Amino acid sequence: MTALNFPAIRARQSETHTVLSFAALASELQKFALIERVARDAEGALSGFQRPQIAGHIREIRDYLEKPEAILPNPIVVAFTNSVKVKDERPDGRCTVEIDTAYGAPGLVVDGQQRLTALGQVEEKDFQVFVSAIICRDDEELRRQFVLINNTRPLPKSLIYELLPTVAGLPRRLGDRSVAAEIAARLNYDESSSLKGKIYQHTNPTGIIRDTAIQRVIINSMSDGVMREMIREPDGNDLSFRLISEFYRAVQFVFRSEWEEHTPKTSRLVHGAGIMALGYVMEVLALLDGARTWQEFSRGLACLVDGTAWTSGEWNFADSDRRHWKSIQNVNRDIVTLAQYLIGIVRADVKRRRSTPTDASADPKPPKVASAT
Secondary structure (H helix, E strand, O other): OOEEEEEEEEEOOOOOOEEEEEEEEHHHHHHHEEOOEOEEOOOOOEEOOEOOOOHHHHHHHHHHHOOOOOOOOOOEEEEEOOOEEEEOOOOOOEEEEEEEOOOOOOEEEEEOHHHHHHHHOOOOOOOEEEEEEEEOOOHHHHHHHHHHHHOOOOOOHHHHHHHHHHOOOOOHHHHHHHHHHHHHHHHHHOOOOOOOOOEEEOOEOOOOEEHHHHHHHHHHHHHHOOHHHHOOOOOHHHHHHHHHHHHHHHHHHHOHHHHOOOOOOOOOOOOHHHHHHHHHHHHHHHHHHOOOOHHHHHHHHHHHHHHOOOOOOEEEEEOOEEEEHHHOOOOHHHHHHHHHHHHHHHHHHHHHHHOOOOOHHHOOOOOOOOOOO
16 A cells, blocks of 8 residues: 545645645654755755754654643644645545655655654654645745745754755845855865865855855855856856856965964954955955956965964054954954955055066966865
């Protein structure tokens, strides 16, 4: 017997979606609903969408469910794209849901994964719970429902942002973030990227650079910088990806000792404040120098070497504003102060270089930072 049948009721909520509610035993739920956690394969392709289990939360739910008086009124939300039929529907919405499990569980848990996991650990009774079922036309629609349903709850923003590139039809605010998230993910997984493996994402928890910092650099550039026109080109995403990759390749080359083997706690260069402040420097060099390659960016960054305090010393922002290197925090005030300080040095250097002949032999040698080490 591979088909499970449940008496259900259909809610008339949308002409394009089928939404149903029924009750099922936990043992039945585990036959037709899977918890697919977000992950990436070796090529960086994204799959799944659920966050990791929270062991303490699951244990608390399980301990509660084992009590005789326990109830669980909140439904488990499960989405389907196939292997489900609505039969014998009546005018009042009552119907039968048939779920075919011949080829495995066809449903994906959209909401309630901690509760379902806890239900699976209750040994003394087979708890019956409500199920809200959504029948989606395809996987993209299923992911959209996950983002929209869970965006009202405190899901990790990094997880939401990482899923955005796989979802269409989002508001403009999320659409811009989606492009930035897509480029950031490519920077993290493309073999040619200078930031490969360096960016912290839900699928790369060992990364050291916050994905939101890189995304902010991209969003700022798309809004008011060099990427504003670049992204509109037919190969705009590729051009933007290479621009960011080349710039941070230059950063790693010029500030090698402050970059390699460091974390945000030991170097403000890989800290969110440093990453975002340098994003503004990228804009100045791209605009005034026309820089696009790591060699061109490196020439523009060289003037900063003796004026920074990424890992020790003090930042000399002004006679009345000298700060310990570690006092720079990931807040807008500090990011703006740091960016203005760096830009001031870079602009003065551009002006100086324009007034003196170019020495072509001064081109830097290739860096050894093409991939994460």
